[in-house]
Amino acid sequence: MREVDLRSDTVTRPTAKMREVMAKAKVGDDVYREDPTVNKLEEKAAQALGKEAALFVPSGTMGNLLAVMTHTQPGDEIILGENSHIFCYEVGGLAKLAGVQAKTLADSSGIFSPKAMQEAIRDDNIHYPRTGLICVENTHNRAGGVAVSKVKLDDICNLAIKNNLPVHLDGARLFNAAAELExxxxxxxxxxxxxxxxxxxxxxxxxxxxxxxxxxFIMQARKNRKMLGGGMRQAGMLAAAGLVALEEMTNRIDDDHNLANKFAKLVKGLDSEMIRVRNVNTNFVILEVTDDIKGLITQLADRGVKISQFGPGLLRAVIHKDISNEDINYVVNQLVDVEGKFNE
Structure with missing residues (x-):
């Protein structure tokens, strides 16, 4: 039986090239800044994004937490979207570990408005916490993989500059955003x-x-990383795979987006009363389900198709490099079969 995992692009497996370079990577103690492969990855990442420096961390959640900790002081308030990953899915680390509180704004479209942000910035008042940071997200996960335009990002950044506030971008899928926006x-x-x-x-x-x-900023974030237990020592084996990711994988992101659009088109072509396409953005396809969604997920899993619930009556299919055209055709056929079972 074919297995197709559409739950997330976190399930991607390293390429053969990645496995090869991991085995041969030169390593050292990264806490001492002596791992040459980590150093090379950090230099390449900084250059790719046009920034001065970079820090290799075990996870996106740690990276976001380090940003909050480094930009702010305990007792500050940060402004971010009510649907943002930092607020919804990072276990309250901003409160427990960074010691800041959140002021959340509506961001169902992928980003909050500059007007709402300006209104949320605290006045200089003895009773108020200090606004310390603005956080945005691109692509926006809970908005369904929306790529936020440069114009909208810059509107937020320009307003932040006027208010002397830093802006942190949760760009977990940043290269998807750049590819979508061309x-x-x-x-x-x-x-x-x-x-x-x-x-x-x-x-x-x-x-x-x-x-x-x-x-x-990175110098202080590096110290905070050590405090959180993120010093990874001989991390060059992992960094070697990261170098391949930056050198070879960023240029194929469009393939995932094209396949997501193909999947959405095929599902729309079913003209199903049970399963409909709500939207498709970047490598996300959001499906509306009018029947027993948990039963549907179970039925698909029995056929080798893994897919995640994305809210009441919604499924999320995430396309990634381990999904092929044949996989998509297989999934569509299974959707037809499952709907037939529900209608018997």
């Missing part, structure tokens, strides 16, 4: 102060993310 990633993030991007999602490396920003 813009150079360096240009897209030019005006944000720090960026986290993952190499373990669509770029297919087995582990890791990069946090980029100014030299001073």
């Amino acid at each position: 813009i150079d990633v360096k240009s897209l993030v030019k005006n944000v102060d720090s960026v986290m991007f993952c190499i373990s999602k669509g770029l297919a490396a087995p582990v890791g993310s990069l946090l980029v920003g100014s030299k001073e």
